[in-house]
Amino acid sequence: xxxxxxxxKTCKVVMAETIAKNLLAEVKQTLEEMQNKGMPQPQLxxxxxNDDPHAVKYAEWSKKTCEExxxxxxxxxVDKELLEDEIMSANQDSAVDGTIVYYPIFQSxxxxxxxxxxxVALSKDVEGLCHTHLQNMYYNVRFLDPPANLKKSLLPCTxxxxxxILEYLQIYNSILPYGxxxxxxxxxxxxxxEVNGRPLAALLANDGATVYSVDITGVQVFxxxxxxxxxxxxxxxxxxxxxENCLPLSDVIxxxxxxxxxxxxxxxxxxGAVCINFSSYRNFDGPAIKEKASIYVPSVGxxxxxxxxxxxxxxxxxxxxxxxxxxxx
Amino acid sequence: xxxxxxxxKTCKVVMAETIAKNLLAEVKQTLEEMQNKGMPQPQLxxxxxNDDPHAVKYAEWSKKTCEExxxxxxxxxVDKELLEDEIMSANQDSAVDGTIVYYPIFQSxxxxxxxxxxxVALSKDVEGLCHTHLQNMYYNVRFLDPPANLKKSLLPCTxxxxxxILEYLQIYNSILPYGxxxxxxxxxxxxxxEVNGRPLAALLANDGATVYSVDITGVQVFxxxxxxxxxxxxxxxxxxxxxENCLPLSDVIxxxxxxxxxxxxxxxxxxGAVCINFSSYRNFDGPAIKEKASIYVPSVGxxxxxxxxxxxxxxxxxxxxxxxxxxxx
Numbered sequence: 001x002x003x004x005x006x007x008x009k010t011c012k013v014v015m016a017e018t019i020a021k022n023l024l025a026e027v028k029q030t031l032e033e034m035q036n037k038g039m040p041q042p043q044l045x046x047x048x049x050n051d052d053p054h055a056v057k058y059a060e061w062s063k064k065t066c067e068e069x070x071x072x073x074x075x076x077x078v079d080k081e082l083l084e085d086e087i088m089s090a091n092q093d094s095a096v097d098g099t100i101v102y103y104p105i106f107q108s109x110x111x112x113x114x115x116x117x118x119x120v121a122l123s124k125d126v127e128g129l130c131h132t133h134l135q136n137m138y139y140n141v142r143f144l145d146p147p148a149n150l151k152k153s154l155l156p157c158t159x160x161x162x163x164x165i166l167e168y169l170q171i172y173n174s175i176l177p178y179g180x181x182x183x184x185x186x187x188x189x190x191x192x193x194e195v196n197g198r199p200l201a202a203l204l205a206n207d208g209a210t211v212y213s214v215d216i217t218g219v220q221v222f223x224x225x226x227x228x229x230x231x232x233x234x235x236x237x238x239x240x241x242x243x244e245n246c247l248p249l250s251d252v253i254x255x256x257x258x259x260x261x262x263x264x265x266x267x268x269x270x271x272g273a274v275c276i277n278f279s280s281y282r283n284f285d286g287p288a289i290k291e292k293a294s295i296y297v298p299s300v301g302x303x304x305x306x307x308x309x310x311x312x313x314x315x316x317x318x319x320x321x322x323x324x325x326x327x328x329x
Numbered sequence: 330x331x332x333x334x335x336x337x338k339t340c341k342v343v344m345a346e347t348i349a350k351n352l353l354a355e356v357k358q359t360l361e362e363m364q365n366k367g368m369p370q371p372q373l374x375x376x377x378x379n380d381d382p383h384a385v386k387y388a389e390w391s392k393k394t395c396e397e398x399x400x401x402x403x404x405x406x407v408d409k410e411l412l413e414d415e416i417m418s419a420n421q422d423s424a425v426d427g428t429i430v431y432y433p434i435f436q437s438x439x440x441x442x443x444x445x446x447x448x449v450a451l452s453k454d455v456e457g458l459c460h461t462h463l464q465n466m467y468y469n470v471r472f473l474d475p476p477a478n479l480k481k482s483l484l485p486c487t488x489x490x491x492x493x494i495l496e497y498l499q500i501y502n503s504i505l506p507y508g509x510x511x512x513x514x515x516x517x518x519x520x521x522x523e524v525n526g527r528p529l530a531a532l533l534a535n536d537g538a539t540v541y542s543v544d545i546t547g548v549q550v551f552x553x554x555x556x557x558x559x560x561x562x563x564x565x566x567x568x569x570x571x572x573e574n575c576l577p578l579s580d581v582i583x584x585x586x587x588x589x590x591x592x593x594x595x596x597x598x599x600x601g602a603v604c605i606n607f608s609s610y611r612n613f614d615g616p617a618i619k620e621k622a623s624i625y626v627p628s629v630g631x632x633x634x635x636x637x638x639x640x641x642x643x644x645x646x647x648x649x650x651x652x653x654x655x656x657x658x
Contacts, residue, residue, distance in 0.1 A: 081564050084467075108546035111523040114443040118460040131447040131460070138413075194440040217437035235410050 023306035098126030183208035191256035205233035255283035352635035427455030457483035512537035520585035534562035
């Protein structure tokens with residue numbers, strides 16, 4: 001009996017740029033409609049108060065993408081002790097449509113960064129990091145103004161970018177009802193920061209997935225729960241679990257560990273899993289992961305910037321009291 | 330020539346209870362006035378979502394003080410994952426006048442505690458930890474409703490308790506104009522947490538002191554600055570400084586390091602300094618400090634609870650739209 005020839009493993013590598021292109025086309029169309037109505041060119045104020053090379057690079061890259069797509073991008077380099085005053089000025093400045101701040105700033109004191117986040121006015125919070133935006137996300141509340149429901153509540157950019165990537169990759173199954181399109185999927189998210197990993201785990205659980213949320217302190221599982229008023233995820237500690245328990249169970253592995261040395265253990269990844277890296281470093285082992293994964297997305301940054309511009313148009317739209325929203329979720 | 334007999338060193342030890350008594354008398358009087366008008370007994374909802382023995386002890390102690398002083402105190406022990414929902418229910422409950430949460434809860438993730446703080450409605454934020462209260466404190470803004478200025482902005486309890494202690498000890502010099510009564514004083518604050526040390530340093534600097542703010546990452550100096558709109562402190566890093574540089578310069582040393590092992594080096598303290606401990610542990614070396622300090626306050630907790638009740642009456646007062654505030658700052 002002849003041995004079966006193994007099917008050659010072919011991993012599809014999907015670049016962020018491909019996915020960003022679709023989102024930017026949508027953004028461009030909305031922008032044109034706005035400009036046909038005589039509305040001014042949208043402007044982002046971006047505050048750089050650290051010298052993190054990743055933040056500097058991301059800022060420069062954002063500026064380029066903004067300007068290529070018809071947005072003004074005003075990069076403001078400020079001393080960290082003056083940042084709060086500068087954000088408050090931007091809150092009052094009607095020429096500024098949205099405010100970005102590059103974190104981390106107060107490295108030794110992450111709660112001070114959270115204080116700064118809260119300084120950005122809700123109406124300019126293009127990053128979706130103000131408490132009201134975050135709380136609405138956790139509670140699966142889509143609008144800022146119930147019951148009229150004309151003003152969309154914004155989602156944080158990187159988590160939303162990853163949702164958009166999963167939609168593009170058809171991990172979201174459009175045969176299932178909206179709001180439950182990840183039902184049956186098991187997803188590991190390695191990173192549980194308040195701006196990226198935790199909101200992402202909650203978003204995916206709110207859409208029906210079982211999500212293992214991993215950080216150095218351990219593993220939590222986020223599942224879709226049923227709250228009193230709205231459907232909302234539930235969180236449980238998985239005592240004694242570590243990432244090694246989660247990887248073999250996962251259809252999708254999303255990693256965002258900000259360290260050059262961290263690598264997801266390829267051997268524990270299920271054959272044919274979908275792997276997405278949102279760290280500035282490569283969390284997956286380049287050549288090996290392509291022998292295991294069915295789809296590999298090595299970075300998400302370009303999608304994040306496209307989502308940022310989409311969020312900015314939402315903010316502008318939210319300020320138009322009489323008109324219904326022009327864009328769909 | 331006969332040697333001069335040294336004046337015996339006598340350190341005045343001032344107990345928190347003594348200072349709390351004055352504040353509680355003021356609180357009692359305001360409460361009686363309210364009850365004479367037929368207003369209901371004020372109620373605090375206190376959420377305990379950790380098993381930190383200090384938090385448990387502080388909660389029990391708060392309950393006792395509240396009940397002794399005519400306040401309802403509803404201690405609610407909740408699972409940390411349900412805490413957010415419970416706080417939101419209390420926000421909606423007109424029987425609850427103020428909400429306390431015992432921190433830390435998410436020990437491995439202090440920014441999540443900050444998220445929880447922000448969940449408390451401003452109108453129930455008796456601890457003065459919501460962003461609006463904190464930002465007003467940093468910017469030296471006293472009211473929530475300028476220019477009417479009928480609704481007082483609350484200050485966080487422990488920092489305000491320490492201000493009240495410094496007033497009692499006459500470190501605040503009432504000969505100087507209000508708002509500048511610490512002018513000329515040098516104060517070291519060992520602890521720069523977002524809920525205690527940092528707000529305290531800002532409050533003292535806003536009142537005219539030079540404040541060395543110390544934590545494990547280094548020293549910052551807070552001084553009174555002049556902002557565009559309001560007087561506001563300025564913060565500068567003191568490169569290469571440590572607590573050893575600050576102690577010999579300080580008229581007042583205030584320490585709140587939550588560790589059994591941490592002790593302020595008595596030898597470096599100036600003769601006759603004023604020493605205040607706000608840690609649950611003794612940060613000053615008991616017998617030795619009394620040979621150095623002119624005044625020693627070994628704990629502040631009872632003053633903090635008195636300030637909490639005072640803040641609660643402010644919240645209730647802020648809800649009365651037609652009447653001017655009944656209490657003075």
